[in-house]
Amino acid sequence: MDDKNIYLEVVGLIATNFKLEEKKICSHSHFKNDLGLDSVDIMDSICLIEERFKVKILLPDTQRQEIPETVEGLVLLIKKKLDIKK
Amino acid sequence: MDFVELIKTKDAATKKFLFKHVILLNETNAMGGVAYFANFVKWQGMAREMILRQSPYFKELIIQPIDMITHSCSVKFLGHLYFGDIVRIEVQTKNILPASFVLIFHYYNNETDNLVGTGEQRVTFSERSSGQLCRMPEALVHLAKEVEIPEK
Numbered sequence: 476m477d478d479k480n481i482y483l484e485v486v487g488l489i490a491t492n493f494k495l496e497e498k499k500i501c502s503h504s505h506f507k508n509d510l511g512l513d514s515v516d517i518m519d520s521i522c523l524i525e526e527r528f529k530v531k532i533l534l535p536d537t538q539r540q541e542i543p544e545t546v547e548g549l550v551l552l553i554k555k556k557l558d559i560k561k
Numbered sequence: 562m563d564f565v566e567l568i569k570t571k572d573a574a575t576k577k578f579l580f581k582h583v584i585l586l587n588e589t590n591a592m593g594g595v596a597y598f599a600n601f602v603k604w605q606g607m608a609r610e611m612i613l614r615q616s617p618y619f620k621e622l623i624i625q626p627i628d629m630i631t632h633s634c635s636v637k638f639l640g641h642l643y644f645g646d647i648v649r650i651e652v653q654t655k656n657i658l659p660a661s662f663v664l665i666f667h668y669y670n671n672e673t674d675n676l677v678g679t680g681e682q683r684v685t686f687s688e689r690s691s692g693q694l695c696r697m698p699e700a701l702v703h704l705a706k707e708v709e710i711p712e713k
Contacts, residue, residue, distance in 0.1 A: 492658060514694060515632050515660065515661050515683070515685045515694065518659075518660040518661075518694040518695075519658040522658070522659030522696055523658070523659060526659070533695075
């Protein structure tokens, strides 16, 4: 799956679950500052993305990595995880 | 004595939990026996605890090292309740996501059937050891889905 398709999936998923207009989301959108998502919304998004892309983003707390703050960051992280799976 | 039961709604499309509670004197204000507003929030907590307590998943849930966090809650006042009244709180859920869901509350005077309040709360979950947000326990997903309001 290429970056564009990942991006479209991520935007669709966030828009649907948090009742946002897709056109108001762009690659540089910051989850908190631009989209108004809080930490729980972001946690829900990450879980939904894990289910959709069958990748593991949330690691055990001792190894937990920084969750990206922007749509672009998240797309890049998903791409990286998908590449590792190949 | 407080109790909770699971019932089907009139259209049978979904179910809801009913929590009934007798209003005691210590829940009223000093101005004439009206139930004090903060109790409407307290009863949300009592209702959800009773739902958990009487669910088949109770023992499974309490041994998990996961805490339930109330992310937000609200109450809208619509009418008075008094000492001795039975408040019937109907509880359903919506927006069930992997790490959170929303509980919807409708408060009725059980005798008159008058709607006296509405409310909702969003709950989420964290790992007890680290405090990190985490997924909702699977058992709770089943419980929440039993009374989920279908999306229109």
